[in-house]
Amino acid sequence: MEKEIRLMKGNEALAMAAIRYGADAYFGYPITPQSEVLETLMAEQPWETTGMVVLQAESEVSSINMVYGAAAAGKVVLTSSSSPGISLMCEGLSYIAASELPALVINVMRGGPGLGTIQPSQADYFQATKGGGHGDYHFIVLAPSSVQEMCDFVGLGWDLAFKYRTPAMILADGVVGQMMEKVVLPPQRPRHTDEEVRQRCPWAAMGRTPDRGRNVVTSLELDSAKMEVNNERFQATYRQIEANEVRFETYGTEDCDYLIVAFGSIARISQKAVELARKEGIKIGIIRPITLWPFPHDEVKRLASKSKGVLVVELNAGQMIEDVRLAVNGTVKVEHYGRLGGIVPTPDEILDAFKEKIYQK
Amino acid sequence: MKKEIIIAGFGGQGVLSMGKILAYSGLMEDKEVTWMPAYGPEQRGGTANVTVIISEEKISSPILNAYDVVIALNQQSLDKFECKVKPGGILIYDNYGIHHAPTRTDINVYNVAAMDASLEMQNSKSYNMIILGALLKVCPVVTLESVLLGLKKSLPERHHHLIPMNEQAILKGMELIK
Numbered sequence: 001m002e003k004e005i006r007l008m009k010g011n012e013a014l015a016m017a018a019i020r021y022g023a024d025a026y027f028g029y030p031i032t033p034q035s036e037v038l039e040t041l042m043a044e045q046p047w048e049t050t051g052m053v054v055l056q057a058e059s060e061v062s063s064i065n066m067v068y069g070a071a072a073a074g075k076v077v078l079t080s081s082s083s084p085g086i087s088l089m090c091e092g093l094s095y096i097a098a099s100e101l102p103a104l105v106i107n108v109m110r111g112g113p114g115l116g117t118i119q120p121s122q123a124d125y126f127q128a129t130k131g132g133g134h135g136d137y138h139f140i141v142l143a144p145s146s147v148q149e150m151c152d153f154v155g156l157g158w159d160l161a162f163k164y165r166t167p168a169m170i171l172a173d174g175v176v177g178q179m180m181e182k183v184v185l186p187p188q189r190p191r192h193t194d195e196e197v198r199q200r201c202p203w204a205a206m207g208r209t210p211d212r213g214r215n216v217v218t219s220l221e222l223d224s225a226k227m228e229v230n231n232e233r234f235q236a237t238y239r240q241i242e243a244n245e246v247r248f249e250t251y252g253t254e255d256c257d258y259l260i261v262a263f264g265s266i267a268r269i270s271q272k273a274v275e276l277a278r279k280e281g282i283k284i285g286i287i288r289p290i291t292l293w294p295f296p297h298d299e300v301k302r303l304a305s306k307s308k309g310v311l312v313v314e315l316n317a318g319q320m321i322e323d324v325r326l327a328v329n330g331t332v333k334v335e336h337y338g339r340l341g342g343i344v345p346t347p348d349e350i351l352d353a354f355k356e357k358i359y360q361k
Numbered sequence: 362m363k364k365e366i367i368i369a370g371f372g373g374q375g376v377l378s379m380g381k382i383l384a385y386s387g388l389m390e391d392k393e394v395t396w397m398p399a400y401g402p403e404q405r406g407g408t409a410n411v412t413v414i415i416s417e418e419k420i421s422s423p424i425l426n427a428y429d430v431v432i433a434l435n436q437q438s439l440d441k442f443e444c445k446v447k448p449g450g451i452l453i454y455d456n457y458g459i460h461h462a463p464t465r466t467d468i469n470v471y472n473v474a475a476m477d478a479s480l481e482m483q484n485s486k487s488y489n490m491i492i493l494g495a496l497l498k499v500c501p502v503v504t505l506e507s508v509l510l511g512l513k514k515s516l517p518e519r520h521h522h523l524i525p526m527n528e529q530a531i532l533k534g535m536e537l538i539k
Contacts, residue, residue: 180396272422346426
């Protein structure tokens with residue numbers, strides 16, 4: 001079959017990918033800079049073709065609880081929002097994680113805190129990777145840096161979510177959401193039949209059958225001894241994810257003297273800074289964590305150990321740098337360059353920051 | 362060959378859609394393309410700009426500090442982006458409504474009277490296509506055939522009757538470059 005190549009915004013690619021990967025339902029509430037997700041779904045009318053449900057809920061709190069309900073029935077379900085909306089969803093996310101349910105949540109970050117600005121940001125790194133909601137939980141966090149990855153990570157996110165029975169998040173920013181690039185769309189994956197759902201999700205609450213007991217989906221367990229066992233099971237899953245699912249990409253690290261760590265769109269802007277630096281004879285390499293949780297500690301540590309210094313570039317005041325410093329553990333100088341409130345640095349601003357903070361002539 | 366282009370002007374001049382057509386045309390030639398709009402409050406405040414990168418190879422940053430080609434369609438855009446043309450690069454502007462003409466001598470500057478031409482054609486909507494024609498003449502980053510194919514692919518069928526008018530406007534823009 002001929003590949004289907006389209007020119008699309010990142011947000012539009014998310015929506016198309018959701019349909020193509022056989023989503024059963026999308027629940028969401030519009031917010032800039034990701035409103036095109038809901039707009040595209042409404043324009044595509046997948047309920048006429050695949051039978052996918054697309055519903056604008058009355059708020060983000062409703063959206064995430066609709067996701068919770070659909071996930072409990074073994075459905076392939078997603079929601080999307082931007083920073084303030086994700087804050088509203090954090091309670092529901094904790095419940096979904098505690099109920100060991102697969103779901104996909106997309107955050108196209110904007111500048112905060114508060115209602116903030118509609119411009120790009122990466123200031124929700126802590127919220128995404130360290131919790132957000134209450135309790136000892138994690139979910140898989142994927143950080144796309146291209147429109148193609150926006151598309152691909154929808155499928156990857158669901159695959160991982162179902163494999164480990166945990167929510168997965170796509171943590172994007174306004175740049176990746178709003179820019180248009182070439183994207184190869186996947187072929188249409190059929191939605192699962194009820195019989196297939198019963199097979200692959202034996203835990204799903206979709207009506208009791210004579211051959212098994214009642215499936216109960218809940219995050220509540222008043223017996224502390226049992227709740228500790230539950231928590232140990234969650235933690236065992238997290239250790240498995242950490243062992244198996246770390247993803248990253250490197251650029252120019254074969255011969256570099258210095259290292260930049262950056263994720264999402266900023267990794268690409270940093271790559272341009274590296275291209276400029278190499279013209280001046282300064283060899284910088286980049287590692288781009290693709291999974292922010294689990295974080296690529298080992299690879300960051302390995303690459304940092306052969307570098308003279310590490311610059312962490314983020315659209316925040318210094319969040320991922322904490323994970324980089326944990327990985328590096330004081331063996332190399334690690335500095336931060338961040339822009340705040342929706343400002344995106346240009347490649348030469350990144351290079352200037354590198355020269356000021358890291359480079360030794 | 363990689364071309365890094367920014368198109369800037371008033372909202373409503375067709376800046377974003379011209380960029381989109383350019384990106385589509387690159388796609389028709391199986392090139393890598395990135396289209397990055399300023400989508401924030403500046404878009405709502407009257408000026409709009411879009412960065413378009415067309416390349417044979419994978420594109421790194423969608424955000425740039427210098428451009429091979431700057432197309433500046435109002436005074437604010439000219440003031441902001443004239444200094445960001447790479448030495449030896451191209452600056453295209455329309456003298457209509459411009460009080461301070463560009464002053465750099467290390468770049469190639471083209472004044473394209475697209476507003477006058479579109480009024481002459483009695484079709485103000487052809488404005489951005491005239492500019493696109495001028496661009497294709499001084500910097501053939503994509504072929505005219507690819508542009509027409511891109512228009513056909515990106516426009517819904519009910520608008521296909523407008524393609525000949527767009528082609529005319531592009532040819533007019535090419536003529537305006539002496």
